[in-house]
Amino acid sequence: MTNEELKNSFTQIFPAVTFDETGEFLNAIIPSEELLPVMKVLRSSKEFLFDYLFCLTCVDWKDHLMMVYFLKSNTHNHTIVVKAKITDTVNPQIESVYDIWKTAELNEDEVFDLFGVKFLNHPNLRRIFLEEDWVGYPLRKNYVDEHMIEL
């Protein structure tokens, strides 16, 4: 499907979406509460069949966190970027997509470790890189490293 067709089909299943087409891919921005039902449709519906989650990450925009999911369909060969906006930066949480794409397990562990986003219904959420008792989440913009020395 072309970006235009993707946009139309996406709006039909989920009207409350906003699009951003400035970059290389089509960006669909949805509220974080709606993530799981939307992703389930994107994975299983015949017209989308997004079977390959090739990148999962998070961006800290200070007033909100943006989860970013890069999806590709090996059948239809189209790509979409789904972004889920998390407005609560103190206790950020979002549904895990592990049940849909297994590759999400380690990637979500990484985002939990470095951004502090809690994934609900994740099979084994743990600090994958840092120690269990590490204070703070290093990739957040407000992270202060107490060991850093200014020269």
Add this chain to the structure above:
Amino acid sequence: MILGEEDHINEEGEFVINMGPQHPSTHGVLRLKVWLDGETIKKVEPHLGYIHRSIEKMSESLSYRQYGYLTSRMDYLSAHMNNLACALVVEKALQIQVPERAQAIRVIICELARISSHILWFASAGLDLGGVTPFFYAFRDREAINNIMEETCGARLTMNYMVPGGVIADVPSNFQARVKEVLKQFKDNYHEYDEILMGNVIFQNRMMDVGVLTKEDAIALGCTGPVARASGVSCDIRKLYPYDGYEKLQFDEVILTGGDSWARCQVRMAEMLQSVHIIEQLIDNIPEGDIVAKTKNVIKLPKGEFYQRVETARGELGVYIVSDGASTPYRCKYRSPNFANLSAIPHISKGHKIGDLIAIMATIDLIIPDIDR
């Protein structure tokens, strides 16, 4: 295997041991926690972070000329391809036209690096399963390629040769002759590799039908590179999203359908010959001209998001840059091939004997610094 404090027998009678972080077959500091019933693997859980350097965080305070240099320390066997990804994302954002000479040099160097990486896999796969001789055979060719790298860019491991707009220095005058020499040596030696390791019955028995990864699982687990291609997934970025003139070159994407460790071995062996084929098309046709396009001293990317992928020796490396218009990235994310391929290990090793876990790890071919970043 020496038992440590954390090794124990749990309530279900399963024996829980730690493989690594100082285990020779993990090729680095990876710790696998393994649940065993006798010798049969029940569950595997990877524990990471022993060499986590937070390259993504460091990149946020480095300029677009500097940040690529850190990526040589990720997958050090694909250092050229990692640097290339960082250069390409800047070129894409600023729409810089790279000179044809630079593109040809980049492709030749990257394919040499791919051969050198696969040949090291060949060496260590034999070593993991107890065959020491293939290691010495393979290092003849790896040493020759490393010498070319040293002559070209002054380094043997962390090359830092690709810069935004082209390459950092021109190739030496005897480059073409040296590369042809190495290719001839490699092709003469290739039949020996087939005989000594791939033709060895013990090696074949250890590999065949071990660690079968189905096509659906390979896609769901996000596997790329030779691991996914051995399971029948077409995922070669050089074919799907060509960069640096790969679309003009003749080569085959090696795809097998076996999905077991043996298929992964065969894919890598065949890929080396494809790389040789690519270099042969280019080596006599390097165009004359500039080696680097003119760029501003301080590179600033326009506001927005940029994604660039390249095919490293281990699969798809993606660089995701979020720019706010400043001279440093606002957020820099590396989608590394090894991190995704790692999640295949717990999945495919279930039900196998612990000795087979070594064979599986050998064919997944992990580079730990790329996982930890």
